[in-house]
Amino acid sequence: MDIYDIFFYLSLGAGFMMAFNLGANDVANSMASAVGAKAISVRQAVFIASILNFVGAVFLGSHVTATVSKGIINPASISDPKIVMIGMFAALLAAGVWVLVATLTSLPVSSTHSIVGAIMGFGIVAGGADVVNWLKMGGIVLSWIISPFFASAIGYFVFTSIRRQILYKKHFILQACKWAPFWIALTVALIMLSFLYKTPVGKSLSLPWGVSLAIAAAVSLGVYWAGRLLVSRLVRDAEEGPETVEGVFRKMQVGTSCYVALSQGANDVANAIGPVAAIYLIAREHQLLAQAQVPISMLVLGGVGIAVGISLLGHKVMATVGGKITQLTNTRGFAVDFGAASTVLVASNLGLPVSTTHAAVGAVVGVGMARGFRAVDFRVLGKIVLYWVLTVPIAAITSIIFFELLKFVCY
Template identity: 45%
Template sequence: VTGGADVIIWKKLGEVAMSWIISPISGAVIAYIVFRSIVHFVFASGKPAEAAKKFGPLFIGLTFFIISLSLFTKTHLGDVLFTGMNQIMLVSLAVFVVSTIAGIFIVGEMTIGKGYEAVEYLFKRLQIITSCYVALSHGANDVANAIAPLSVVLTTALKDTSIVDSNFSYYLLALGGAGIAAGILTWGYKVIRTLGSKITALTNTRGFSVDFGTATTVLVASRLGLPISTSHTVVGAVIGVGLARGLEAVDLSVVKKIIYSWAFTIPASMALSIIIYKGLMIVF
């Protein structure tokens, strides 16, 4: 507003906008592949309960492999414990092997019933783990987005560049986390309803595919240094799972509304921030 168009880093803004395209497409492709794999190896096997017990441990191992890779590469934990990506990969592979072997014993002892219900029963447990990870990743990403402007404002106002690196930054992150939690408790049900049932009908196997596609996309994009939007990735993954069952399984009218809302976000928030800023300038 004050500096004109030249003060905007258009390249970075373009990267953010591109993430809104790359994220959902990547999430959709991976979720599609995962769910089609479950359909092929489990549901279409003729004996889905037995196939679930056979391939279930593999999906357990893959789940913990992705989670461990993400934790070690996206947090300071990897910097503290390891000296390079090779060590992280070796440890994550070890986690994969151990969790797969553990899964063989755990699934082998489980009474999961028969038929398709048995498959959903097994993946219900897996989805709890993947959903928690996606929620963690989503929260971390959105808290950073919300708190970054506040950190810059405080740094400028107090003329103290150490705020971002000091313990005070943790209070800012806690504030952002509290805001997200409050949002989920109040209006979050609307988003849950849209993603959970309005785009396409989700079951535990489909939900697992959505979470796995989202987690993998976030991990790969982070390693490649690509901008990523967790929210858009989840939406894309849900659409991908729906497309795995055919185009008629996806409510295209809901998808159109979501795409329109994405396109509306930048100009709407831009206009609103200009109005608020100009109003404050007049008052103060």
């Protein structure tokens, strides 16, 4: 067994650890608003998210992934493939450690930004500052500002619209029958477009925007009429009170949370398995190619890691995002999910590197702000933002330390 084999087997453990932390932190956001609004319990959220993320990672996750330099560094500028392999392993360890620290303190951070910062760190040491794509890094820094504010604005708009159109009306039951089907149809359209443009399976279809919009519009129209029947049935036998309206949005919120969990499993598994795939390719070919064929067993490893992470530690971040920033109801929680999903869809199609974590927290703040500044706990929000700012530099510094130690041992 040579050094390449040793690092490959070690990377499987590090990849599992990263997937575990990804599930405990990033993926927990998908169910946070549903738990905070009491649409489902923590136990139900853990069960649902574990299954859907595993399914998303294994069956919808891409079997062909870039070597997860993520465009941050140019590995071709580093002549020794062994150095790249050691660096990828160090980056995986560094990102995993930082996300674990954030999870244990119950604060949400971006696993994508963690792995990007870690790769940048070893890249600077191994190949110099010129090896880093600073324009790409600038885009990531810009996303810290764009995604939370954009999601906040959408969450604010959606909730204030629901409040104005339904909750503040005298005959709010009739208004719910009128407007809830519209939001159901709009949500289905958003989910369909997100599936087509955010998941690897959807991207492989390569449908033009016009065709995708036509499909989404046609399906949404059918859903709208089905929604009218469903909503009228839900409120017909119910006591005519505010809880009736919340009950309608409760079912919608569970649906959107389930989709986000499935989508995150498909997309975010690359953060854990991508570096493993890169190390696997180097160990097999003794060089780093542009893309790596990822064995299904690696996706299963990532899916299991994500599911275990949600099960054991997911409740910590769920509690922060779902209940400590602002108080959520089902209508507010629906607005949060809609705002976060819309932001990720729009930003990713504009080529902006957006974090689901940042979008989810931004949407929560926007919904809270709709009820005034006092409805948002800015102390909790300040801690979260501080961790966001620290993510890239801490991941980079930790990666450099691990890289230098490993290089000293191996050379």
